[in-house]
Amino acid sequence: MDAGLLQAVILGIVEGLTEFLPVSSTGHLILAGDLLGQQGERAGVFYVAIQTGAMLAVVWEYRTRFFRVDLDLWRNLAVAFVPAAVLGLLFAKYIKAYLFHAVPVALAFIVGGIVILLVERRQFAPRVDDTRVMTWLDALKVGIAQCFALIPGTSRSGATIIGGMLFGLSRRAATEFSFFLAVPTLVAAGAYDLWKNRNLFSADDLGMLAVGLAASFVSAFVVIRWLVRYVATHDFRPFAWYRIAFGIVVLSTAYSGLVHWSAA
Numbered sequence: 070m071d072a073g074l075l076q077a078v079i080l081g082i083v084e085g086l087t088e089f090l091p092v093s094s095t096g097h098l099i100l101a102g103d104l105l106g107q108q109g110e111r112a113g114v115f116y117v118a119i120q121t122g123a124m125l126a127v128v129w130e131y132r133t134r135f136f137r138v139d140l141d142l143w144r145n146l147a148v149a150f151v152p153a154a155v156l157g158l159l160f161a162k163y164i165k166a167y168l169f170h171a172v173p174v175a176l177a178f179i180v181g182g183i184v185i186l187l188v189e190r191r192q193f194a195p196r197v198d199d200t201r202v203m204t205w206l207d208a209l210k211v212g213i214a215q216c217f218a219l220i221p222g223t224s225r226s227g228a229t230i231i232g233g234m235l236f237g238l239s240r241r242a243a244t245e246f247s248f249f250l251a252v253p254t255l256v257a258a259g260a261y262d263l264w265k266n267r268n269l270f271s272a273d274d275l276g277m278l279a280v281g282l283a284a285s286f287v288s289a290f291v292v293i294r295w296l297v298r299y300v301a302t303h304d305f306r307p308f309a310w311y312r313i314a315f316g317i318v319v320l321s322t323a324y325s326g327l328v329h330w331s332a333a
Contacts (some may be wrong), residue, residue, distance in 0.1 A: 076105050078276045081119050081284025088123040088285075089292050091185060091227030091308045092315075094173040099221060100283070100319065103171060111269045113175065114250075115163055117262045118278060120255040122285030127248045130293050134249075141201070142249065148205045149246075150253045151210030156216050157258065168221050175319035177222025179246060182312030184290050188231050195239035200246045205259035210236040211246060212219055222316075225251065231305070240300045248293065 083101045087094040097117040102108065107115070129134050167173070197203055214232025218225035226247050233243030241295060263270075270278075322328035 073277050074280050077115075077119075078284045079105065080107070080116070081281040082288045083124070084116070084119050084281070085288025085290075086122050086292055087283040088120065088251070088289055089127075089296055091181070091224050091305055092312055093178065093181070093224035093227065094120070094123075096178060096224070097318055098175075099169055100330075103187070104328075110266065111167070113169055114262050114266045114269060115278070115281065117255075118259045119281035119285045122125075122257045122282035122288035124252045124256050126286050126293055127252055127291035128242065130290065131245075131248065134278050135252075141203075144205060144245075145200075145203055145208035145248060146253055149208040149215065149250050150257070152209075152212045153215045153219060153254060154257065157219055160317035161221065161262075164219055164221070169221065171202040171319055171323055174222035175316040175323070177220050178312045178319070180314030181223050181227055182227055182309040182316065185227065185231060185305050185309035185312070188235060189306050189309070192308045193234055193239075195234070195242070196237045197242050198239045200242050201241070205236065205248065207233075207236065208246075211238075211243075211250065216252065222311075225254070227305075227308075232331060240304075241297070243301050244296060277313060 080098060080101060084094050094118060102112050103115065105108050123230050150311050211229050211233045213234075215225060216228075217232075218228040226275060226314040229250055230240075230243045232248060234240060238246065251283045319330070323330050
């Protein structure tokens with residue numbers, strides 16, 4: 070297999086495996102891409118573009134909800150989408166310039182892990198057990214929580230799931246709404262970023278993008294089904310400890326010189 074296509078497969082699998090877990094897919098893509106020699110603006114656009122594959126996995130898994138007239142769901146998604154969309158448009162340039170690097174990502178991993186541990190210590194009495202009974206205000210609160218995910222390494226899924234739990238959603242409802250909210254958020258981000266930076270790609274790159282999307286779709290589909298079963302009987306502490314350990318490893322390798330992360 071061509072080296073470029075192989076890298077696209079690897080990055081697509083990384084994206085799909087991490088998009089819906091509270092571990093930050095963007096952070097993992099930045100670090101994996103760095104190890105594979107994929108840096109710069111073009112790589113950043115590719116990372117955002119292949120997220121669409123993971124979103125298609127959500128649409129397929131929940132197709133009965135997406136393809137029927139569910140006005141409450143679409144209203145809630147529209148409300149929750151707005152806060153991060155506005156902040157993303159305003160600050161995307163600065164986020165990519167200053168935060169798409171190993172050390173900021175590693176720090177966000179560690180801080181996010183600590184936040185998850187603190188939240189999991191609390192006892193929750195959820196008032197919303199099903200996404201079908203969420204109000205627009207519930208959706209807005211989750212949308213505000215999603216804004217923290219603009220910081221690479223924070224985790225969009227982590228921010229929306231943990232935020233949803235803090236705002237009264239059950240673990241399952243918060244997880245499912247996080248899945249749903251990913252669709253408009255990341256498809257819009259991917260389409261906008263790819264169009265704005267279309268001059269960085271050519272027709273020869275279509276195969277690479279298609280392979281990355283396909284790998285992302287397949288791996289995300291597996292994770293979605295597994296995670297719904299997992300949250301029924303488990304909490305998110307293992308992911309928190311993983312985030313902290315992974316962040317420490319990245320910082321240690323960066324400052325010891327063992328790994329020469331770009332712009333670390």
